[in-house]
Amino acid sequence: MSDYLADHPEVKSIRVAAADLNGQARGKRIARRFAGKVAEEGTRFPYSVMNLDIWGEDIDDSPLVFEAGDPDGVLRPTERGFLPMPWLSAPSALLPIWMFHEDGRPYDGDPRQALAHVLARYTARGLTPVVATELEFYIIDDRGPDLRVPKSPVSGKRRHQAETLAMRQLDAFDIFFTDLYDACEAMDIPADTAISEAGPGQFEINLMHQPDAMKAADDAWLFKVMVRGLARKHGFAASFMAKPYADYSGNGLHSHFSVLDADGRNIFDDGGPEGSAALRHAVAGCLAAMPGSMLIFAPHASSYDRFVAGAHAPTGIAWGYENRTTALRIPAGAPAARRIEHRVAGGDINPYLFIAAILGAALNGIEDAAMPPAAVTGNAYGQSLAQLPTSWGAAIDSFAACPQIPRIFRPELVTNLLATKRQERHYMAELSPEEQTQLYLDTV
Structure with missing residues (x-):
């Protein structure tokens, strides 16, 4: 994955994103200097983010939110690796990710994991x-x-x-x-x-x-x-x-x-x-x-x-x-x-x-x-x-x-x-x- 960035020195920023249940891209913008860390270790955000409604709101009374303390899942890069984002003005790269538990088990609420199953x-x-x-x-x-x-x-x-x-x-x-x-x-x-x-x-x-x-x-x-x-x-x-x-x-x-x-x-x-x-x-x-x-x-x-x-x-x-x-x-x-x-x-x-x-x-x-x-x-x-x-x-x-x-x-x-x-x-x-x-x- 680091080869992509080495071959594209023009890339200024990174997006990491996963598909939620509605297919919406949920993720983060990361400075290029920290791209190696996310490519190797992944990133984290709450399990509940994979289960937002179409407005991007939490689901009322979801056990993933207050009942559980809104804990994080671990999001790791998919085999796709870095991709260009030709629709943006500044040269940027997208790293698709998907969600796992801390112990490495797939998170069953992730739609990409559903297809993998x-x-x-x-x-x-x-x-x-x-x-x-x-x-x-x-x-x-x-x-x-x-x-x-x-x-x-x-x-x-x-x-x-x-x-x-x-x-x-x-x-x-x-x-x-x-x-x-x-x-x-x-x-x-x-x-x-x-x-x-x-x-x-x-x-x-x-x-x-x-x-x-x-x-x-x-x-x-x-x-x-x-x-x-x-x-x-x-x-x-x-x-x-x-x-x-x-x-x-x-x-x-x-x-x-x-x-x-x-x-x-x-x-x-x-x-x-x-x-x-x-x-x-x-x-x-x-x-x-x-x-x-x-x-x-x-x-x-x-x-x-x-x-x-x-x-x-x-x-x-x-x-x-x-x-x-x-x-x-x-x-x-x-x-x-x-x-x-x-x-x-x-x-x-x-x-x-x-x-x-x-x-x-x-x-x-x-x-x-x-x-x-x-x-x-x-x-x-x-x-x-x-x-x-x-x-x-x-x-x-x-x-x-x-x-x-x-x-x-x-x-x-x-x-x-x-x-x-x-x-x-x-x-x-x-x-x-x-x-x-x-x-x-x-x-x-």
């Missing part, structure tokens, strides 16, 4: 998940009372219209996207294709598949942090909020995943178009955990605005082949690339919890040799299907009651997340829709 289950079975993510976001001029599309740097015009796969949208904001791709390259985030999406000023960028699910989650988290910061540097906001505009498409975060065995063979591949029994077991596990996981896929008050029939966000619990109206899609293509696309989550998720939830559910199904219902053909919105929870309160209750959730997440994380979301739901009722939008716009 799921991945350890795969490793114990000689399996390796391969994961890719697709992230949608809006760029928004939020300087006035109403949200607007930023002016095109080329024409000076605002285009309030759908621009699906419009090259002129990508070209109009070419300077921003060139900076974005340069930042991804510098941060080792495997950004691939960029497209303009159905909403005005909406885009999607795919992060390439990789046989390291933890790095895929790190990449998605760092990408969100970076894009929000870089957009502000260019004079506008970038929002992963599930639905910043009532009349336009929401932001989704889809994930594609497959699973390799110890010999590197995709266990979802049986040589044909339908995939193996293991694929169907994984589908069954994902469907069984889906209602209980909705609090992970749609974690905020505004998340539920996205789930409207016919609006490209799934509402029924179903799967299908090459069917984008279902919650789980099995894409066509070469059998060796057979995979599951999980289409439920919004862009406002915590990537660590999201990937832990889908991979944990899939492994539950594989371990149980569970079988799913028949694949859906045609428009899933028009069929009689079990439905996902349609409100924040229902998702909280479903998460608390779902028998699949304790198989995926440790008890402390479940308890902390429920307390966080119940508190947020209570206080969110005091805010107007406009105030909620201002809160979530470039926070989540």
Whole structure:
């Protein structure tokens, strides 16, 4: 890690940061002269910091705060090491960290540790998940009372219209996207294709598949942090909020995943178009955990605005082949690339919890040799299907009651997340829709 700083004498300051339950970066600024100490020994801050609400407030009556004396956990660098922060004016470096107890045990309330727990289950079975993510976001001029599309740097015009796969949208904001791709390259985030999406000023960028699910989650988290910061540097906001505009498409975060065995063979591949029994077991596990996981896929008050029939966000619990109206899609293509696309989550998720939830559910199904219902053909919105929870309160209750959730997440994380979301739901009722939008716009 010290090699990075030696190779970058221009770096003036260090940030150390971990993702809390909402995916917010929590940490410290450290003078460069003390960077070696934090790289070797880590740093400390209270366990309760990993369990703050969306406003950054302590959770009322949390056992982590006054009852326990608000003790510190130990935060150690992740294997990612130092990374540049291209959205800042002064040359700076970010050191991602995660939380442990004093004796070296992982802290179960840390969302990155939650994913590590799921991945350890795969490793114990000689399996390796391969994961890719697709992230949608809006760029928004939020300087006035109403949200607007930023002016095109080329024409000076605002285009309030759908621009699906419009090259002129990508070209109009070419300077921003060139900076974005340069930042991804510098941060080792495997950004691939960029497209303009159905909403005005909406885009999607795919992060390439990789046989390291933890790095895929790190990449998605760092990408969100970076894009929000870089957009502000260019004079506008970038929002992963599930639905910043009532009349336009929401932001989704889809994930594609497959699973390799110890010999590197995709266990979802049986040589044909339908995939193996293991694929169907994984589908069954994902469907069984889906209602209980909705609090992970749609974690905020505004998340539920996205789930409207016919609006490209799934509402029924179903799967299908090459069917984008279902919650789980099995894409066509070469059998060796057979995979599951999980289409439920919004862009406002915590990537660590999201990937832990889908991979944990899939492994539950594989371990149980569970079988799913028949694949859906045609428009899933028009069929009689079990439905996902349609409100924040229902998702909280479903998460608390779902028998699949304790198989995926440790008890402390479940308890902390429920307390966080119940508190947020209570206080969110005091805010107007406009105030909620201002809160979530470039926070989540």
